[in-house]
Amino acid sequence: xxxxxxxxxxxxxxxxxxxxxxxxxxxxxxxxxxxxxxxxxxxxxxxxxxxxxxxxxxxxxxxxxxxxxxxxxxxxxxxxxxxxxxxxxxxxxxxxxxxxxxxxxxxxxx
Amino acid sequence: xxxxxxxxxxxxxxxxxxxxxxxxxxxxxxxxxxxxxxxxxxxxxxxxxxxxxxxxxxxxxxxxxxxxxxxxxxxxxxxxxxxxxxxxxxxxxxxxxxxxxxxxxxxxxxxxxxxxxxxxxxx
Numbered sequence: 512x513x514x515x516x517x518x519x520x521x522x523x524x525x526x527x528x529x530x531x532x533x534x535x536x537x538x539x540x541x542x543x544x545x546x547x548x549x550x551x552x553x554x555x556x557x558x559x560x561x562x563x564x565x566x567x568x569x570x571x572x573x574x575x576x577x578x579x580x581x582x583x584x585x586x587x588x589x590x591x592x593x594x595x596x597x598x599x600x601x602x603x604x605x606x607x608x609x610x611x612x613x614x615x616x617x618x619x620x621x
Numbered sequence: 622x623x624x625x626x627x628x629x630x631x632x633x634x635x636x637x638x639x640x641x642x643x644x645x646x647x648x649x650x651x652x653x654x655x656x657x658x659x660x661x662x663x664x665x666x667x668x669x670x671x672x673x674x675x676x677x678x679x680x681x682x683x684x685x686x687x688x689x690x691x692x693x694x695x696x697x698x699x700x701x702x703x704x705x706x707x708x709x710x711x712x713x714x715x716x717x718x719x720x721x722x723x724x725x726x727x728x729x730x731x732x733x734x735x736x737x738x739x740x741x742x743x744x
Contacts, residue, residue, distance in 0.1 A: 512683055514665065547730040549666070556734040557666065562720060568732065600666050604726060608671055608680040610656075615665040 515540065515601055515613035522619040523591045531616045533584040533601035539611050541582035545604035548577060548586045551615075552597045560599075561586060588618065596620045623647045625716050625735030632741045633706055641701040641738055643716030650697040651675070654719035656731045657691060657701045659712035659740075669714070672699060673724045685710075706742045713737040 516534040523529040533540065533548075540546055546564045549557035559568050561577040564584060574589045584603070588595050601613035629641040643655070657669040670681045670691040679691050690702040699716055715737045721728025 514667075543726070545727060545730060549731075551666075556715060556736050557717075557731075558734075559720070559730075559732045562730050562732070563727070568720075602666075602668070602730065604729065608678070608726070608729065609682065610668040610671070610730070612658075612666040612668055 512605065512609065512611055515603060515611055517599075517601060517613040517616045519614075520617045520619065522621055523588075524621045525591055525593065527591050528587060528589045529591060529618060530585050530587045531599055531601075531618070533586070533603075533613045535582050535584075535603055535611070537582060539603040539605040540579065540584050540601075542606065543604045544579065546577065546579060546584040547602045548575075549600045549602065550595075550597045551600065557600065591620055593620050623718060623733040625718065625733060627714060627716050627735045627738035630714065630738030630740045632743060634744055635707055635742055637706055638702070638704045639706060639740060641703070641714055641716075641740070643699045643701075643735060645697045645699065645716075645718070648718070649722075651695070652722040654724060654729055655691075655693060655699040656717040656719065657699075658715045658717055658731065658734075659710075660715070660737070661709075661712045664712075667712070670701065671719070671729065674719075674722070678724065703740070706740075708742045711740060711742050713739050
């Protein structure tokens with residue numbers, strides 16, 4: 512149950528795109544299409560942004576998209592906005608009804 | 622709308638026990654699995670445990686197995702009984718709902734979260 516690996520930080524200018532990677536193993540990310548992503552602003556609870564690799568819950572802007580290749584999942588934020596500045600966490604199903612989160616990535620809008 | 626309110630956190634000495642509660646409203650509680658997830662100060666999220674919609678199935682992260690117990694009642698509350706607490710259990714504890722009804726792997730990712738309750742384990 513080791514945490515999934517994410518880059519500590521990514522940054523971009525308004526309007527640009529940024530991509531956050533989330534690397535696991537064949538026992539979690541690579542083995543299941545049940546990767547979700549969460550946005551967490553300072554002092555706030557996580558917000559559900561993506562599920563099942565690339566599905567958006569209602570109300571999440573289509574600027575947010577997800578993908579997966581092998582043991583690595585990715586979250587892309589297109590048309591970066593100042594309100595997107597936050598921490599982002601991936602989460603994968605890891606079998607036998609357990610889950611594992613990523614190490615977290617801070618997105619900075621320059 | 623979905624509303625989750627955690628309570629029961631506090632300061633406790635190592636080796637002691639604490640019981641957290643999470644009161645749920647705004648959805649049919651009896652149809653959804655429920656998670657506990659924690660976040661140590663300044664650190665990332667860590668999945669802790671899950672209970673099935675009817676309460677018969679429970680699963681835990683390795684570091685809390687044998688010490689923590691997740692349960693639920695019929696009055697829209699999920700619990701986390703924490704025994705033999707250690708300093709590394711210090712964290713903000715969130716409860717979160719599984720995104721889909723009943724008990725299918727595909728539908729268990731956490732969606733709605735509460736605001737958390739802080740547990741501090743210190744001598």
